[in-house]
Amino acid sequence: MDAITALASTARTATAFDTVINSEDVYSFHNPYHDGGILVSLITFVGTTDEMAKKRLGEESGLFVRIMKKRVEKETSEVSKLAVGVSGGFEDKFDTISTYSVVAMDGSGIISELPYNEETKQTFPTNVMNSVESIIHHAGLAVKQDLSAWELDEEKPVSKYAANLPFVDNGVTIPSNPAEWTCQQTGEKSDHLWLNLSDGFIGGGRKNWDGSGGTNGALDHFKETGEQYPLVVKLGTITEDVDSADCYSYAKDEDGPVKIPNLKELLEKRGIKVAGMQKTVKSTAELEVELNATYAFDAIVEKGKHLVPVGGAGLQGLQNLGNSCYMNSVVQILFSGTVPELAARYGVKNGDVMGNTLLNVDPKKASDDLLCQAAKLSSALTSGVFCGPVPESAVVTDDPASTDPKYRLAPRMFKHCVGHDHIDFKTGQQQDAAQYLQYLLQKLDRAELGAGDRLKSKDGSGPALISSHLFSYQTETRLVCEADGMVLYKTSPSETMLSLRIPMSKATLPEYELPDEKRQKSEAAGDDKDKQEVPTVTFDACIDEWAATNAIEDYRWNHLNSVSKADSKLSLVNFPRYLLIQMQRYEIGDDWQPKKIEVNIDMPGEISLEKFKAKGPRDGENLIPEDTDMPDAAPAAPTIDEGALGQLMDMGFTMNGCKRALTAVGGSNVEAAMNWVFEHSMDPDFNDPLLDGGAATAPFSSSDVDEGVVMSLVENLGCFTADQVRAAVKHCDGAADRAADWLFSHMDNLDGAIAALESNAATSGGGTLSAPSVPLEDGEGKYTLMGLVSHIGKNTGSGHYVAHLKKNGKWVIFNDEKVALSQDPPIKHAYMYLFARNDAVGLPHPEY
Structure with a gap:
């Protein structure tokens, strides 16, 4: 105790405004269920392993609380309670036991460690006890990040009853000590006590459908008093940050969570001073978030098949955080070893999960450092050290709650790092996996360019190659002016995903496999399955459509200072090491709503794109110099007829x-x-x-974007106006692939999304980093299919995503936490495909 007492003055008490990482190591996915649990600093409130805590202390000393948890199987298998608030959500088979200890440590190791519990905590210095209590009961960063996303989707209204709420002057005062709070209906202490803000009555919260939760005392009191006192606050959630307290309105026209702007004043009338109050229980929103994170999806590719589970390096599943399957699928494609260059940069180093230098960042900054969190995630995926025992089968109905929490990888910090400043990805809603992949590469590029000494080229002479370089390609557009036959060549900005429209006019229908007699019987029985023929379009038809010559009406030719028809044709300037292809499986229906195209894609395992290679100007062509096609300032106004x-x-x-x-x-x-x-x-x-x-003004002028790209997309996509396309192209830095994907992923409210873009552009102030000028990689245009992402649902913003990756020559399905050998990879149904260039397979780029 002497060593702990000597350091007691350094301990801080965490407030509602502090970031507390109490559920996992900030540098790895080691959590309280692993051997040794985690150590949370009483100074920084950051959780780490013993090894990392010792490494970070160096010559100094520090105090920590060790948090350890274990699951104990219950004696009965009956569902006795809803265990939200513990890892796993619905737990009908296990109890979770938490133990704590206070640790004094220096750079050489542990100096002192004493158990911390109800019997011993009064023996610790008050400063230490308050600090430990604040860490144990704090919501923690993981829950706060989930809450942030959840609250974006569930905005709480301000209660109409708050300003003029009746107050009963009955002399009732409420003690500030949580130990003195009891339910006035039952006389029992509980984590589900609610205070009526009008008359000071304390009652239990609502009873859950399974009998768990509160006693309904607060709601019963509201009814018994004539439904005239509707506002309550959950005791135990009140802190100095009164806006974070859990408030509810029982009024029939509200009946839900609400905001109470004058809560502090209403509490003070009952004797409660919020200064210094600590949170001691979970709010209803936190419980809802934890429950949502365990939701099991049933609509899964290969549903009903008894797959063979696998585990190990490159075969680690990821927990669904609630609508995060789009992220999990993308992460598996990039970081689990299928792209060896990214696994080499971000994954495990020499067998050491903590050996990646990108993890070398201050603990207080680690949770917000994208390179650190990418290395943390990729190291876990490529090492296999967090894979649990492989189950006997991977039946689709397997309950994730039965998995030991120490084997569940929840990439919350990574999700927050990538999406916290994005209008869509910061929410808890389902998003488009293709758009997320492209945005993630952008974020990685910027982080890598700003990494300094943490990420340099192999010879140390300069910055390392950015991640998107592996996927980057350019297109060449050949434009022929109808007025004079002159030709203009334009090269696009670098793109990372080839987005292909599906030409349904080239579709073929399958032949009936059943004889007529059998089919008639099937129809008579009401079975129309065999009548629902799904057409097939070949990949060759899709890529030919992309490269076909398109006519652009009224193209503005600056060398003519007028408009004229243009014939436009696309080709590929280079063949990247890895080629990402997206199939545009969504279109605008007759009701102007996005709908999925029911079509199979005949995608071969190997493709050749050699015939689509750009050849540049041809002999005898009368060329328009590109600089003459670019206006010096605003384009000259045409003569108005x-x-x-x-x-x-x-x-x-x-x-x-x-x-x-x-x-x-x-x-x-x-x-x-x-x-x-x-x-x-x-x-x-x-x-x-x-x-x-x-000149007429427009939201985005022709000087902002390449009008050739805009008009080409208008023609190819066929369902967007020029201004909509122009806005998307500008938002995506001129990249046609990302602009097309952005448009399709926002079809349900495109005008609102464009308005949000304009608003963000007006307030962001720019300031993006530019990538170093590095020649794009090129090689022979022959590719082998290595991975795919499939989507189930009506549009890319709903439903479910899964990934299939080729591992050691075998296809493996990654369905969030379920990882198994695939019996029938859904190649013809995929939304995105990953191809590796044949001449680079087995020869990773040495600069990564």
Whole structure:
């Protein structure tokens, strides 16, 4: 105790505003269920292993609380309680036992360690006891991150009853000591006590469907008092941060969680001073988040098959955090070893999970450091040290709660690092896996470029190659001007995913396999399964459609200073080491809602793209120099046709609005101008005079983006306006693949998403890092299929994602935590495909 007492003055008490990491090691997935548990610093509130804590202390000394948990099988298998609040959620077979101890340590190891429990805690210095209690009862970073995402989807309203809530002056005061709180209905202590803010009555919370939870005392009291005192607050959730307290309204027109702006004043009327109060129980939202994290999905590829489970290096499953299967699938493709370069950079080093230098970051910064969290995640996936005993089968209905928590990898910190500043990925909603993959590569690039000495080239002469370099390719667009036959070549910005439209006009239907007589019997019995023929489109048809010549009407040619038709054709400038292909399986239906295209893709295991290689200018072509096609400033305004202007004005539109429309479409095309008017008539500047020189304003001008890319996407995608495409292209830094994917993933509310982009652009201030100028990798355009991500659901923002990866020549399914040998990989149903260039297979890039 002397060593602990000597360091007692250094201990801090965690407040609701502090970040506390009390559920896992910040550098690995070692958690309280592993041998030795975790040590949480009483100074920084960061949890680590003994080894890492000792390494970080160096010559100094520090105090920690050791948190250890174990599961003990119950004597009865009956469902006796809903164990939300413990790892695993629904637990009808196990109890969780937590033990604690206070540890004094220096760089040489443990100096003193004493058990901490109800019997011993009063023997510790008050400073130490308060610190330990605050860490044990703190929600912790993991739950707070989940809550942050959950609350984005479930915004609590301000109660209409708060401002004028009746107050019964009955002399009742509430003690600040939680040990003195009891239910006035039963006289028992509980973690589910709610205080009525009108009359001071303390009663149990709602009873759950299975009999667990509270006693319904608070709700019963509300009814017994004529339903005139509707607002309650959960005792034990009140802290200095009163906004984080759990408040509820029983009023019939609210009946749900609410915000109470004047909560502090209402509590003070009952004698409760919030200053210094510590959280002692979980809020309803925290319990809901933990329950949601255990939700088991049933719609799974290969459902019902008794698969052979596998485990080990590169075969580690990931816990679904609630709608996070899109992230899990992408992470498996990138970091589990299928892309050996990324596994070498971020994965285990020389067999040591903690040996990656990217983990070398201050503990207080580690949870927010993307490179550290990527290394933490990839090291766990590639080492296999967290894989538990392999079960006998991987039946789809297996309950994740039966898995020992020490073998469950929940990538919360990684999810937060990547998505915390993204409008979609910071939420708890399902997202588009293809969009997430591209955004993740962007984030990694920026983090790697800013890594300094933590990530250098192999010879140490400069920064290392960025991760996206492995997937990067460029396209060449050959544009032929119909007016004079001159040719313009343009090269796109680097892209990381080839997005292909599925040409249903090239689809073929399968032949009936059943004889007519048998089919008639099947139909008579009401079985229409055999009538639901799913068409098939070959990969060759998809890539041919992508590379086909497209006509672009009214393309603005700057060398002509006018518009003219253009013939556009795409080709590939280089063949990257890894090729990501996305199939556009979604389209706008007749009701203008996104719908999935029911089609099989005949995707071969090996493909050749040699014939799509860009060849550059041809002999005898009359070329337009690219610099003459780029305007020096705002594009020159076209001459407005007076006859066209008169036709538009006869339809009732203002002169300024008609001039803007004709200017935007080249000056004379009445039909195109009418369409422009319908799209922009509600613009705030629609009726304003044109700018000097006659230029019309638009949310994104042609100087912001390549109009050739915009018009090509408008033609190829077929269901978006030029302005919508232009906004997406600008948001995606000119990359056509990411722009197409962004558009399809936001079809349900595209106008709102574009408005959010414009708002974010106005407030963000830019400041992105530029990638070093490195020649793109090239080689022979022959590829082998190595992985795929499949999606089940009506659109990419719902349903479920799974990954299938080729490991040692065998296909393996990664369905969140379930990892097993695949019997029938859904190649024809996949949403994304990962190909490896044949001449690079087995020869990882040495710079990674």
